[in-house]
Amino acid sequence: MSLDHLNIDKSWSLFLDRDGVINKRLPNDYVKSIEEFELLPHVLDALVRFSDMFARIVVVTNQQGIGKGAMSETDLSLVHDHFMKSVERVGARIDKIYFCPELATANPECRKPNTGMGLEAKRDFPEIDFEKSIMIGDSPSDIEFGDRLGMHCIKIGSDGFPSLFHVAERITSQ
Numbered sequence: 001m002s003l004d005h006l007n008i009d010k011s012w013s014l015f016l017d018r019d020g021v022i023n024k025r026l027p028n029d030y031v032k033s034i035e036e037f038e039l040l041p042h043v044l045d046a047l048v049r050f051s052d053m054f055a056r057i058v059v060v061t062n063q064q065g066i067g068k069g070a071m072s073e074t075d076l077s078l079v080h081d082h083f084m085k086s087v088e089r090v091g092a093r094i095d096k097i098y099f100c101p102e103l104a105t106a107n108p109e110c111r112k113p114n115t116g117m118g119l120e121a122k123r124d125f126p127e128i129d130f131e132k133s134i135m136i137g138d139s140p141s142d143i144e145f146g147d148r149l150g151m152h153c154i155k156i157g158s159d160g161f162p163s164l165f166h167v168a169e170r171i172t173s174q
């Protein structure tokens with residue numbers, strides 16, 4: 001992760017993947033309920049730091065468990081409402097959560113590494129400038145998504161290092 005020369009200021013935006021970055025990913029399963037949604041260590045602290053720093057913070061998450069029938073959009077929105085409440089409680093901010101419910105086999109435009117969710121965010125928040133945006137994810141498809149849109153990309157380690165909090169520390173100590 002090379003962030004040293006970026007000169008991040010309030011005109012920048014942050015794109016976050018969800019599973020494996022914000023919450024623990026479930027191997028070969030989907031987070032279908034609040035009970036299965038477990039925040040990774042210090043994620044809320046990281047979001048507090050990011051909230052002071054970025055103009056817009058959005059989450060972009062592939063959720064093909066919906067397309068597979070493992071959960072419904074209502075199940076997902078219950079999980080996201082619960083998460084957003086935790087974010088608000090600590091005084092942090094996420095502007096919007098975008099999700100792609102479609103199956104990978106259909107290769108829909110909304111599914112990362114395709115750029116649909118990024119373009120949708122830009123439509124909702126025209127001030128987003130992809131060249132002044134950071135994408136943080138734990139999968140190659142996240143990095144590919146960010147690359148296609150011209151963002152700066154940071155990969156979270158599957159071993160937990162760097163974590164979202166480590167990235168927040170790096171960025172805020174500049």
Ligand SMILES: [Mg+2]
Pocket residue numbers: 017018019020021025137138139
């Ligand atoms: Mg992920």
